[in-house]
Amino acid sequence: MGEGKYIIIAGAGKVGWNLARELLDKGHEVTVIEDNRNRYLSVEQELEHSIQYGDASELWVLERAGISRADMVIAVTGDDEDNMLICQVAKDKYLVDRIIARVNNPRNRPHFELLGIKPYVSATDLILRLLEHEVPEYGLVHLLDLPEERLEIIEMLLAEDSRVAGQRVGDLNMPEGSLLISILREGQGGFVPTPETVLEAGDEVLAVLDPGLEEELKVFFGPDGTE
Amino acid sequence: MLREGHEVSCLDEDPEAHARLEVNLDRSWEDSGGQFTVGTGLEEDALTAAGIERADAFIASTDGDNTNIVIAQIAKRRFNVPTVIARILDPLRAEWYEKQGVNTICPTRVAIEMLEKEVLEAAGSG
Numbered sequence: 001m002g003e004g005k006y007i008i009i010a011g012a013g014k015v016g017w018n019l020a021r022e023l024l025d026k027g028h029e030v031t032v033i034e035d036n037r038n039r040y041l042s043v044e045q046e047l048e049h050s051i052q053y054g055d056a057s058e059l060w061v062l063e064r065a066g067i068s069r070a071d072m073v074i075a076v077t078g079d080d081e082d083n084m085l086i087c088q089v090a091k092d093k094y095l096v097d098r099i100i101a102r103v104n105n106p107r108n109r110p111h112f113e114l115l116g117i118k119p120y121v122s123a124t125d126l127i128l129r130l131l132e133h134e135v136p137e138y139g140l141v142h143l144l145d146l147p148e149e150r151l152e153i154i155e156m157l158l159a160e161d162s163r164v165a166g167q168r169v170g171d172l173n174m175p176e177g178s179l180l181i182s183i184l185r186e187g188q189g190g191f192v193p194t195p196e197t198v199l200e201a202g203d204e205v206l207a208v209l210d211p212g213l214e215e216e217l218k219v220f221f222g223p224d225g226t227e
Numbered sequence: 228m229l230r231e232g233h234e235v236s237c238l239d240e241d242p243e244a245h246a247r248l249e250v251n252l253d254r255s256w257e258d259s260g261g262q263f264t265v266g267t268g269l270e271e272d273a274l275t276a277a278g279i280e281r282a283d284a285f286i287a288s289t290d291g292d293n294t295n296i297v298i299a300q301i302a303k304r305r306f307n308v309p310t311v312i313a314r315i316l317d318p319l320r321a322e323w324y325e326k327q328g329v330n331t332i333c334p335t336r337v338a339i340e341m342l343e344k345e346v347l348e349a350a351g352s353g
Contacts, residue, residue, distance in 0.1 A: 057293050059319045081293040093323055108269060111297060114304055
């Protein structure tokens with residue numbers, strides 16, 4: 001983000017307060033909106049004029065905070081419907097360029113998508129991603145997801161019984177829309193394979209792929225006879 | 228609406244709400260032709276269980292404006308219910324969403340108009 005943006009944050013919970021502090025430190029102008037009087041009063045002692053008291057889902061409260069000149073609106077209240085509504089009006093009514101919404105309950109994710117609210121951040125999903133990375137039984141690990149660009153990068157461990165172990169990369173018939181980009185091998189670190197490279201059990205392979213191909217790749221790199 | 232021969236299905240997160248439906252009914256809610264499902268309007272499973280897929284009309288009237296605005300849009304965009312109405316207490320939000328194509332009823336607006344009318348009539352007759 002360039003310098004000197006005006007950012008409105010809805011919700012002065014742990015996330016909102018710390019976010020405001022960081023953004024203020026980086027030189028941005030910030031207004032936090034909080035509707036719990038006690039919370040507002042305690043945060044106001046530190047943030048002073050950078051916090052306003054009110055319900056951020058009320059349009060006049062957003063207008064009082066200067067939403068029409070905001071470069072970004074971040075909705076991080078503890079209520080998903082509030083976050084959806086705030087982002088929807090910020091985007092559609094006040095034509096704010098960038099919005100970020102917090103998802104409290106991951107089951108509400110489809111609703112954020114239905115209302116066109118993106119990007120959204122879900123703490124539960126972030127922790128799940130980390131778990132995937134830590135727990136190899138999950139098989140396939142998402143390293144990068146760019147839904148807008150329709151691009152994903154995944155990592156997968158080739159098990160002892162992987163059907164591609166022992167095959168030359170040049171002979172692999174990768175599913176259409178996917179590409180092997182790197183191999184991490186014990187003792188050798190990561191390297192970009194050539195067609196001559198022979199895959200070994202224990203290799204971690206990195207592939208770039210179109211969204212939706214995960215299952216196909218799991219089978220492709222998975223144990224023999226799963227097809 | 229049940230009395231007028233329509234089929235009515237209520238969805239509420241509070242199982243106790245069922246008792247309220249039977250106030251002033253001679254028979255049980257179900258025997259009168261009603262349906263009752265426990266759940267919230269944000270749960271697609273609950274909406275499906277309540278029969279949203281074959282509904283001609285959907286009314287979002289929980290006690291939360293934002294919840295109603297969100298679930299009305301789910302009913303309309305996700306389930307293609309032909310008629311969707313949202314109860315929005317806040318006149319400003321009601322006005323904006325009405326413009327966005329969400330049918331809204333704003334009880335605050337209606338009450339203000341009725342009160343205004345009463346006051347003017349009383350003042351006129353006095």
